[in-house]
Amino acid sequence: MRILVTGGAGFIGSHVTEHCLNLGYEVVVLDDLSGGFADQVPNGAGFVRGSISDVRLVSELFAENGFTHIYHLAAYAAEGLSHFIRRFNYTNNLIGSVNLINAAIRNQVKCFVFTSSIAVYGANQLPMHEDLTPAPEDPYGIAKYAVERDLHAAHQMFGLDYIVFRPHNVYGKNQNIGDRYRNVVGIFMNQVMKGEPMTIFGDGSQTRAFSHIDDVAPIIARSVNVPEAYNQVFNVGADQPHTVKHLAHEVARAFGVDPDLQYLPARNEVKHAYAAHERARSLLGQQTTVALEEGVSRMAAWACRVGPRKGKPFQQIEVDRNLPPSWRGAFDAAEAT
Numbered sequence: 179m180r181i182l183v184t185g186g187a188g189f190i191g192s193h194v195t196e197h198c199l200n201l202g203y204e205v206v207v208l209d210d211l212s213g214g215f216a217d218q219v220p221n222g223a224g225f226v227r228g229s230i231s232d233v234r235l236v237s238e239l240f241a242e243n244g245f246t247h248i249y250h251l252a253a254y255a256a257e258g259l260s261h262f263i264r265r266f267n268y269t270n271n272l273i274g275s276v277n278l279i280n281a282a283i284r285n286q287v288k289c290f291v292f293t294s295s296i297a298v299y300g301a302n303q304l305p306m307h308e309d310l311t312p313a314p315e316d317p318y319g320i321a322k323y324a325v326e327r328d329l330h331a332a333h334q335m336f337g338l339d340y341i342v343f344r345p346h347n348v349y350g351k352n353q354n355i356g357d358r359y360r361n362v363v364g365i366f367m368n369q370v371m372k373g374e375p376m377t378i379f380g381d382g383s384q385t386r387a388f389s390h391i392d393d394v395a396p397i398i399a400r401s402v403n404v405p406e407a408y409n410q411v412f413n414v415g416a417d418q419p420h421t422v423k424h425l426a427h428e429v430a431r432a433f434g435v436d437p438d439l440q441y442l443p444a445r446n447e448v449k450h451a452y453a454a455h456e457r458a459r460s461l462l463g464q465q466t467t468v469a470l471e472e473g474v475s476r477m478a479a480w481a482c483r484v485g486p487r488k489g490k491p492f493q494q495i496e497v498d499r500n501l502p503p504s505w506r507g508a509f510d511a512a513e514a515t
Contacts, residue, residue: 179203179402182245184230184278185252186223187214189353189361190293190345190398193391194249196220197399206243208236209252218352230274240285247402249291250278253322256360257297258445259505260318262497271321279325279332289339289402290329296346296413296453298323307454308344308411315448326411333409341401342411346453350391350473351480356487359505362422363388366429367478371486376430376437377504380444382423387452389415390473393466397458407461413453416466428470432478445502 181198185191186207191214198205199222206224219225228235230252239245253271260267275292282290297319298312314320329340347362355364366376394414401407420428423439430437458464468476495501 180244180246181205181249182208182239182243182247183223183249183251184208185214185250187211187216187219187225188251189214189350190348190391190395191249191251192218192220192352193350193395194251194399195223197396198249199223201399201403203247206239206245208239213254213354213357215354230277231269233277236277236281240281245285245287247289247291248278248282248287249398250275251293253293255295255318256357256492257295257316257318258447258502259359259492260316260321261446262495262501263492264317265496266494267317268321271318272324275325276328279328279338283332283336283338287338289341289408291341291398291401292325292329292343293398294322294326294342294344294411295319296344296451298326298344299451299453301448304450305452305454306413308413308457330409339408341407341409343398343401344411344413344453345389345394346413346415346451347386347388348391348394348415349388350477352391353477354487354489355481356489358489359492362386363425363429363474363477364481366426367433367481368486368489370429370433370435371481375440376426377440377442378422378426379442379447379502381441382426382439383421384447385419385421385450385452386425387416387419388425388470388473389466390468390476393464393468397462397464401462404462410457410461412458412462413455414458414462414464415453415455416468416470417452417455418470419450419452420470425470425474428474429478431471432474433482442504443502446500
């Protein structure tokens, strides 16, 4: 099995790459390092720095390597920010994905594994399950759902088999803790290590089922060996939702500090989001084992080793109307320089 992992220098991608190598696959990672780090590519995998938006590069990689399977994890996964970077979002998360789907069809890839998101559900009934009609409320979720539908169409027209995963609020080692726009666990940890208050949008009562990477990546990696999973959609992640405020207290506990919380104006986001996982348990053997307290402690130990990271303000804001004030200050500062 010759595998292409896009986004394999990033968070989830680096873990999926490691599990693919452990399963004996030959792996090539394609990553533009916009959110990942070259030293996170596991030993044993080939690495090519480049973008899925580069059609010529994608075609050359397929011609040179004869990939049999694709694990497509490359994305800029900032749901809230996606309202303000619509063109960037669709170029990277939709058009780039279509480039890969075209290559997979032309090269008769056996299975295309795609990491979507529970953002496709929008403010749907809880727990969110795969039979719900998606109603994404932000451009990020819209792009993810569009790719899901394109994979379905490619299967109907060309016989391209696929597996779609909808992970949610995944955290753990290798997360880009310097990114201020996404991954609240990493944001909190970076703020604590920098001696800053943990910033919470709204009152912190919004809930998410925070999912440790060890309960997500192995399932994605081994899924191609389960023929019954082909051409299906799976939620994957933790069952138990927690408030963002509770998460902040867990992060403070893991670092041995008192919680220092700063409340910011609420932003436009889904209030409660957690999913059902019966389908993944039935076909893929998903078994969530890492509780929030344990997972946060593991990640905190890793974060202490790597230290805080200084994230850069996103400098390609396309629409600044209604931009949250805390993001606007960073954006204005970047514009001034």
